[in-house]
Amino acid sequence: MSVDVxxxxxxxxxxxxxxxxxxxxxxxxxxxxxxxxxxxxxxxTTLFRVILGLQATSxxxxxxEGLEHGPRHRLIGYVPQKFLLDPDVPLRARDLxxxxxxxxxxxxxxxxxTRRALVEEMLHAVDAERFxxxxxxxxxxxxxxxxxxxxxxxxxxRLLLLxxxxxxxxxxxxxxxxxxxxxxxxxxxxxVLISAHEINPLLPVMDRIVYLAAGRAVSGTTEEVVRADVLxxxxxxHVDVLxxxxxxLIVAGAGEDTDLAGxxxxxxxxxxxx
Amino acid sequence: xxxxxxxxxxxxxxxxxxVHIALAVGALVAIVTGVVGVFTVMRGQSFAGEAFxxxxxxxxxxxxxxxxxxxxxxxxxxLVAAGAMEVIGVQRARGRDLATGIVLGAGxxxxxxxxxxxxxxxxxTGATVTxxxxxxxxxxxxxIPLILLLSAVVLAITLTLYRPLLLSxxxxxxxxxxxxxxxxxxxxHLVALALAAALAAITIGTILSTALLVGPAASALRLxxxxxxxxxxxxxxxxxxxxxxxxxxxxxxxxxPVHQGWPVSFFVVTLVFITYLLxxxxxxxRRRQTGRNHxxxxxxxxxxxx
Numbered sequence: 001m002s003v004d005v006x007x008x009x010x011x012x013x014x015x016x017x018x019x020x021x022x023x024x025x026x027x028x029x030x031x032x033x034x035x036x037x038x039x040x041x042x043x044x045t046t047l048f049r050v051i052l053g054l055q056a057t058s059x060x061x062x063x064x065e066g067l068e069h070g071p072r073h074r075l076i077g078y079v080p081q082k083f084l085l086d087p088d089v090p091l092r093a094r095d096l097x098x099x100x101x102x103x104x105x106x107x108x109x110x111x112x113x114t115r116r117a118l119v120e121e122m123l124h125a126v127d128a129e130r131f132x133x134x135x136x137x138x139x140x141x142x143x144x145x146x147x148x149x150x151x152x153x154x155x156x157x158r159l160l161l162l163x164x165x166x167x168x169x170x171x172x173x174x175x176x177x178x179x180x181x182x183x184x185x186x187x188x189x190x191x192v193l194i195s196a197h198e199i200n201p202l203l204p205v206m207d208r209i210v211y212l213a214a215g216r217a218v219s220g221t222t223e224e225v226v227r228a229d230v231l232x233x234x235x236x237x238h239v240d241v242l243x244x245x246x247x248x249l250i251v252a253g254a255g256e257d258t259d260l261a262g263x264x265x266x267x268x269x270x271x272x273x274x
Numbered sequence: 275x276x277x278x279x280x281x282x283x284x285x286x287x288x289x290x291x292x293v294h295i296a297l298a299v300g301a302l303v304a305i306v307t308g309v310v311g312v313f314t315v316m317r318g319q320s321f322a323g324e325a326f327x328x329x330x331x332x333x334x335x336x337x338x339x340x341x342x343x344x345x346x347x348x349x350x351x352x353l354v355a356a357g358a359m360e361v362i363g364v365q366r367a368r369g370r371d372l373a374t375g376i377v378l379g380a381g382x383x384x385x386x387x388x389x390x391x392x393x394x395x396x397x398x399t400g401a402t403v404t405x406x407x408x409x410x411x412x413x414x415x416x417x418i419p420l421i422l423l424l425s426a427v428v429l430a431i432t433l434t435l436y437r438p439l440l441l442s443x444x445x446x447x448x449x450x451x452x453x454x455x456x457x458x459x460x461x462x463h464l465v466a467l468a469l470a471a472a473l474a475a476i477t478i479g480t481i482l483s484t485a486l487l488v489g490p491a492a493s494a495l496r497l498x499x500x501x502x503x504x505x506x507x508x509x510x511x512x513x514x515x516x517x518x519x520x521x522x523x524x525x526x527x528x529x530x531p532v533h534q535g536w537p538v539s540f541f542v543v544t545l546v547f548i549t550y551l552l553x554x555x556x557x558x559x560r561r562r563q564t565g566r567n568h569x570x571x572x573x574x575x576x577x578x579x580x
Contacts, residue, residue, distance in 0.1 A: 108433060
């Protein structure tokens with residue numbers, strides 16, 4: 001049996017008296033595609049920071065490849081949510097991908113054939129050769145995202161974290177990105193943890209789901225988690241899970257007030273059908 | 275040969291030791307400020323550069339008052355300022371301008387006091403002019419070892435931290451996810467910036483030092499899309515404006531009506547400004563080109579459903 005790429009064990013985070021994460025536990029096996037689903041404020045970004053080792057926990061621990069301490073950044077690739085770069089910044093897409101190899105090292109990068117070939121290979125993998133020589137700041141959001149994925153994957157991590165890569169995309173755009181991510185991660189044999197507030201675009205590709213609400217989490221396969229009884233228990237109130245032509249709709253039960261603390265009344269998955 | 279070039283290089287230009295020093299120090303300082311400036315502009319810290327220029331005035335005035343070299347005054351003043359900005363919180367985007375502003379006000383107040391004390395004691399305003407507007411022809415050869423040392427330190431810091439500095443300038447979030455100590459890298463860059471500003475101050479004065487730190491770098495960023503090329507271009511532009519400024523200042527001794535040399539700093543800063551304006555032309559052209567192409571393609575394919 002192989003060691004889990006990621007094991008989150010009873011992690012709690014309390015910041016100035018508020019509980020952000022409450023005994024969150026789940027595992028990710030090598031190569032698994034996992035969705036971290038939750039509304040804004042559910043604790044997704046904090047959980048990412050804990051996994052990256054940038055946020056201390058009040059309780060529990062995180063094992064990456066079975067190790068609690070040590071250089072996690074060599075094992076984890078990270079793609080941030082928002083990426084705003086001035087169009088004037090002198091950095092071509094291929095330069096940013098190249099920085100993924102060795103940005104933590106001191107000194108100037110030494111150009112070499114191996115280095116160039118590696119960058120070229122990653123650009124090809126994310127289908128970004130077309131704009132490889134354009135300044136990163138001049139690329140569209142979707143193009144920047146591909147470059148960031150290449151930047152994160154070029155160091156051959158075992159786990160790739162993506163923070164809300166589908167935010168601000170329409171349904172078609174989201175499906176395209178998900179398909180691309182599923183293909184790349186399969187080719188590169190890397191496990192993925194992708195956060196999203198909308199469950200549907202990820203349904204076809206998820207091996208596992210971690211559903212986060214008000215700092216608490218349930219995890220398992222989609223069938224195990226996306227059920228009325230499980231989610232009602234998690235939310236602490238009655239929730240219906242509806243199947244509308246293969247899309248999941250998670251809604252508050254009839255007569256319930258939709259205004260749940262920290263959830264803005266919006267349930268993950270309650271997308272507008274279309 | 276000096277015959278040929280006499281309309282450009284006034285007599286005595288190549289023989290003067292002050293000119294030799296000015297050309298050598300000017301080039302070195304241009305390289306240092308160009309390299310540091312590229313990262314400073316990328317990180318949006320131009321205002322901190324400006325602040326060092328102003329706080330260098332405090333250090334320089336203090337140096338005059340106690341009778342040590344002005345460059346020492348600039349260096350110490352700027353390092354103290356860097357420390358203060360770091361403590362107050364120059365790294366956080368929002369805290370940054372506030373920190374710089376607060377330190378700036380306090381520093382300029384002190385400078386006013388020092389210069390007042392000095393001028394009332396010596397009944398001359400020479401110190402004030404030298405500190406504020408610099409005098410690259412007045413650099414003594416005794417200062418050169420210190421200039422070399424400072425330049426080496428600044429270049430060593432910036433080139434050693436090149437990759438972590440580049441990524442944390444692009445995205446602090448991505449850099450810290452890679453295990454890069456973003457805050458420490460930022461602090462080292464602030465020290466390099468403080469020292470570079472001191473070097474710029476000794477050539478063109480504290481008030482104008484930002485022009486050399488920010489101008490060539492900003493022009494380079496508009497002209498190139500690769501980081502290493504940007505560093506080289508910024509250094510190249512810096513050397514060009516510095517040397518041309520020195521030549522023009524030397525020539526200006528012979529200019530009518532007064533036959534009195536104009537300050538080098540004026541020429542350098544004006545050339546920096548002109549270069550920045552010119553550097554915008556390729557981008558503006560490209561934009562007009564793409565605009566035209568867009569217009570042409572949308573005219574060719576009307577009402578394409580998206």
